[in-house]
Amino acid sequence: MIKLTKHYAFLGTILLAVWIGTFPALAQKKKFNVLFIAVDDLNNDLGTYGNTFVKSPNIDRLAKRGVRFDKAYTQFPLCSPSRSSLLTGQRPDMTKIYELQTHFRKNLPDIVTLPQLFKNNNYYSARVGKIFHYGVPSQIGTDGLDDPESWSYRVNPKGRDKTEEPLIKNLTPDRGLGSALAWRATEGTDDEQTDGLIASEAIKIMTEKKNEPFFLAVGFFRPHTPYVAPQKYFDMYPVDKVPLPKEIPNDLDDVPEAALFTKPPHWGLDEAKRREALRAYYATITFMDAQVGKLIDALDKLKLAENTIIVLWSDHGYNVGQHGQWMKQSLFENSARVPLIISVPGGTKGKASGRTVELVDIFPTLAELCGLDPKQNLQGKSLTPLLKNPAAIWDKPAYTQVRRGQIFGRSVRTERFRYTEWDGGNAGVELYDHQKDPGEFTNLAKDNSFVITVNELALLLKKGYPEAQHPEGK
Structure with a gap:
């Protein structure tokens, strides 16, 4: 014995x-720090994700320090519903946040948020910029829909992009600046912009708190519209060289009406104005990327890299003309898919995972990595197996939903297919085979050779939305 x-x-x-x-x-005995970088309205048009036109050297080098998730998805392609879901670890049908006005604590008053969990476990929990929802640009410099219980300290920088708002050019003047194709190439330096100030404030906190465990959430506003950045970033993208996404004739003939957010397609803008808007979007990506670089450099300079987990994520993707659609609020791939990079000290470096993961998985992942007990049910799944082995066996699909008036569109993404029902199928069904059709040009929902696939995915969709089976969740 x-x-x-x-x-x-x-x-x-x-x-x-x-x-x-x-x-x-x-x-090691020293606790992990967490550098939690949120980017507003960023899609996967980044070098590390294969876009050779967009310049994102700092996010690219962050990917070399960790695991890049190639099939990561938002739970709701709109700022507040997405952020409320990620930060509470609950799906939108649990938070009941489907718009931009309601605070999640109205529905979940006692929930412990991700930053609050760290705060409750003797971490210094700080926020700089947009983590919970802010109206952009209207609420820059305020607390927006922030959650005071989540933080030890909060900072709300406001730069010249906000003070010079009247100088912004709006290509879609019937739309407010927060939902318009609008831009400005400014004079001055990065440090005068809100995102530049955010980076500086975050570095100040890292410097002051380098000897104690911290959860530092840094929320950049760009590339959210209006697309404002110093002139030098616009100069990197000659407007006549900006590539527009592929479009095909009669693309929308097999797409349900409910699937379309941008009506008419491109809001009627001609190709020249679309290139102008896309150039500005890309310029602000590169500007934001430079601020991310400052954070990484400061982390290294302060010798914090060896015990700091870095997570970079966007609240949702962003259409830039695919299917005539712009921005978010659609269930097409470009709107539902997000960049997600996680770097763990001593962990896997420079690898990509092709498994389907969700933003709601971030909460349980960080809790596990840092040895914290959430003491509440979380609806995501820890990504630690994929951080150790990005190709590990994994059978969890990703779920994304959006609301159109009084109906919902609900989508499930497997590694091969995207299947979507609008109003439970009453307002249309979509099926796309990403193995053969990554641009989602051919809706296979009515193709007889995919009847079995449709039935299987319909069951998988229902499994992912149990709350939707009740009248109040419709």
Whole structure:
């Protein structure tokens, strides 16, 4: 019996060593810090995701320090519903946040948010910029729909992009600036812009708190419209060189009317104005990327990289003309898919995972990595197996939904297919085979050869939306 006990003790030691060997920093007594970088309205038009036109050198180098998730999806392609879901660890049908006005605590008064969990566990929890919802640009410099219980400290910078708002050019003047194709190439430096000020304030906090555990949430506003950045970033993108997304004749003939957010297509803008808008969007991506670079450089300079987890995410994707659509609020791939990069000290570096994951998975992931007990049910799944082995066996699909007036569109994404029902199928159904049709040009929902696939995915969709089976969740 003694020999057997020693044998199992030895085996347990080996298994523990294997686990710690995967994330060596877990072996140290010092707590992990978390640098939590949120980017507003950023799609996957980044170098590390294969876009060779857009310049994003700093996000690209962050990807080399961690795991890039190639099939990561928002739960709701609109700022407040998405952020409320991610930060509470609950899906939108649980938070009941489907618009931009309601605070999640009205529906979930006692929920412990992700930053609050860290705060409750003796971390310094700080926010700079937009983490919970802000109206952009109207609420820049305010607390917006922030959650005071989540933070030890909050900062709301406001730069010249806000003060010079009257100088912005609006290509769609019938739309407010927060939902318009609008831009401005400014004079002055990065540090005068709101996002530049956000980076500076975040670095100040890192410097002051380098000797104690922190959860530092840094929320950049760009590339959210209006697309404002210093002139030098616009100069990187000659307008006549900006590539527009592929479009095909009669593309929308097999698309349900409810699927369309931008009506008429491109809001009637001609190609020249579309290039002008897309150039500005890309310029603000590169400007924001430069601010991310400042954070990474400061982390290295302060010697915090060896015990700081970095997470970079966007609240949703962004259409830039695909299917005639712009911005978010659609269930097409470009709107539902998001960039997500996680870097763990001592963990896997420079690898990509092709598994379908969700923003709601971030909460349980960080809780597990930092050894914190949420003490509440979380609806996502920890990504730690994929952080250790990006190709690990994984069978969890991703769910995204949006609301159109009084009806919902609900979508499920597997590694091969996207399946979508509008109003439970009453207002249309879509099926796209991403293996053969990554641009989602051919709706296969009525193709007889995909009847079995449609039935299987319809069941999978219902499984992902249990609350939607009740009248109040419709």
